[in-house]
Amino acid sequence: MDLKLNDDQNMMKKVAADFLKAEAPSHVITDWYQKKIAHLPEIYKKTAGVGWLGMTLPDEFGGGGSSATDCGVVFEELGRGPLPGPFFSCGVLAAQILLDGGSAAQQKAWLPKICDGSAIVIPALSDDPIQFGPKSVATRATKSASGFTLSGTKRYVQDGDAASHFICAARTDSGGVILALVDRQAPGVAVKAVSGFMIGAAEVSFTNVAVGADALIGALDEGWPVVLAALTKALPILCAYQVGACQEIFEMTNEYTRTRVVFGQPIGRFQRVQDHCVDISIHLDGARWITYETLWKLDSGIAATAGAHQSKAVASEAYYQSCHFAHMVFAGAGTDYKHPLMAHSVLAHALYQYLGTPLFHKRAMIDAMYPRKTA
Amino acid sequence: MxxxxxxxxxxxxxxxxxxxxxxxxxxxxxxxxxxxxxxxxxxxxxxxxxxxxxxxxxxxxxxxxxxxxxxxxxxxxxxxxxxxxxxxxxxxxxxxxxxxxTLSRLVAPALMKFGTEEQKAEFLPPMMGGELAVWQVLTEPQGGSDVANCQTKAIRDGDDYIVNGQKVLVGHHLPPDFLWTFVCTNPAGKRHENLGWLYIPATLPGITIQHMHLMMGIKNAIFFDNVRVPAKYLVGGENNGWKVANSYLELEHGGGGSVAEHPLFARLIAHCQRTNFDGESLMEDQDVRDVLAEMLIDLDVQRLMGLRNFWHRYVKQPHSYGGPQFLFLQRMVRLRNAERVQKICGYDALNPDDSVHEVADFEYTVRSGPGWLHGGGTLDTDRLIIARRLGLGRPSQEDAPTTV
The missing domain is CATH 1.10.540 (Butyryl-Coa Dehydrogenase, subunit A; domain 1)
Incomplete structure (x- = not known):
């Protein structure tokens, strides 16, 4: 047993922290969130240079060959920002889907471009906003002479507006799900940013979009298992990002209890205020250790499906709740879009929904451990 | 990692x-x-x-x-x-x-840190040999969480201390060999500087032990009536008891960590798998599954925080707020699990089952919720300690004491 980061990981952490300090200090990030800027192409390119896109991919595809934990360490720092951009959706999740389900030709064609930032491939999975999962895939894939014709609307695609390409999940006539790689510029593809109490989501519609048979990722009607396998490896890294975000909120809130004086004393002397900080600590550390244990399982070849679902449930809830407890402490000042808490607060709501809510993942965790007889 | x-x-x-x-x-x-x-x-x-x-x-x-x-x-x-x-x-x-x-697991480390060479040589081998039952005897009727407000007096008289006072809510149903306790050695002294730590043979004349019947079973009240305790049983030196307390209590307050898996969840799963309601196994009921998921997450978080504290203790880098955080979380998880077991098992959750270990027993689980809200302080003292360790509202952060 050894629960500390190794020297390399400490260095990666420092590099990421320095990167953020130089390229995206807190007040700048706060401004981006207020303006709903969810993708900074120049910064994204720079992160490719540091090796943060496709970090866990093998060297032959331009990846870093890093462990899941290494990647988690970097994402934890990015989450402290929280640095916006398709680092996870493309650099981790789409990369993993292509690695797990893509043909040798697809891997060769796309993975290096993901790693160098020249292609931004974004998974567009659920149509139905109510819930994540294969049941929410409604876009139709109709057989055509050369492949499929896609029609449907994905109401909320995280990082959709940053995409150069999509991995579109669609339902075939036989009821199965396929994954198709679609060029954003293809006729019939439309992307519309969604505004609201969220960031980074776009509505992506496919109107009679023609894709060739070679655009399929994975076997016909076997697309969803590819997504699930990729999620097991990818979700814990998204969770590490949320852990970093919780850590930032925790420190920011604790510091405020020292500097904010009311009724003649720092608010941290009031036990009710202290309680909010204690609650954040529990959400933060719960998410941290569940996430890092799952990353360790991934790196050690131990089954991690239930752990990945558990991590997503715990980390998304932790981020959401940490924001709420921080709002209790910061009160009015913390609801100003110029306050750093607001970037987190908005993002926490988006990530609560992204790739399934905590309730969805709690159920998926139990289902993975104790499959139902009547599925 | x-x-x-x-x-x-x-x-x-x-x-x-x-x-x-x-x-x-x-x-x-x-x-x-x-x-x-x-x-x-x-x-x-x-x-x-x-x-x-x-x-x-x-x-x-x-x-x-x-x-x-x-x-x-x-x-x-x-x-x-x-x-x-x-x-x-x-x-x-x-x-x-x-x-x-026995509380040897807490007492031995404190003796290692604060005992004289003679005390270590005399007290530790039988303790580590598992020969002794040692009770921790701290709480006083008027004190509760305010441990430093200690009214049990130990006044030096020649080679002895004469101990008078009362402790409550301590021990077990069968008598101990030694009492590990906190006494006021200087009634005129300043708070935190007037205390001593005594390791008292439980059979000395003047000690009376009386059962108390509590939600969590039998504990005791202990009365000291002019008990003569040889001065060699004072640990940590004259009026230095608060320092001993700080290091010592950190272990009790979760800083020791734990590597154990909680057996309750596996037992509840087994119960759900073999219990039918309305023609269907409880394991097929979505409401039951949702409760199980919440419980598993709580127990996993608790397990991992215990593991974290265990590791921090053994690499001798105390986690600043990890001890009280674990204790607070554990109390809240117990309370939530108490209700979860009731939701799933119905009346059976209130009926002890002597065929299983107590920690996996549903009735014990239900009682433990409210029953363990105190013990080594309360959930509120846990949070106070966390706040000090985090330095909330304070210019500096209190360090976690080094444990042994």
């Missing part, structure tokens, strides 16, 4: 086989006995006798305090050896720290 509890070096794996075989042999005859890992509220004398004898045997093997120096009764072994022992004995629902009811 490495979360593995199963070190696999050849030496360690041979040790695991040795421990496993030894336990299999020495646990014989206990098959019909059921207990809790900590303090049994069932007052079963046969269970207690078996457990005390087992502790004596483990102590003779020097396995109760495996990493402690050989000269004091430890085995001078590595942390890996301790893992092996903890994880193997956990399979029987016990832990090294509570083979039977």
């Amino acid at each position: 490495d979360f593995s509890l199963q070190p696999d070096s050849p030496e360690i794996s041979a040790f695991r086989q040795e421990v496993r075989a030894w336990l299999a042999e020495n646990m014989k005859g206990s098959e019909h006995l059921r207990w809790s890992g900590n303090w049994s509220t069932r007052e079963n004398a046969e269970e207690y006798k078996f457990r005390r004898a087992l502790a004596g045997k483990l102590g003779a093997k020097r396995w109760l305090f495996p990493t402690y120096p050989v000269k004091y009764g430890g085995a001078g072994m590595s942390l890996d050896h301790q893992f092996v022992l903890e994880t193997e004995i956990d399979k029987y629902g016990l832990s090294l720290g509570s083979v039977f009811y």
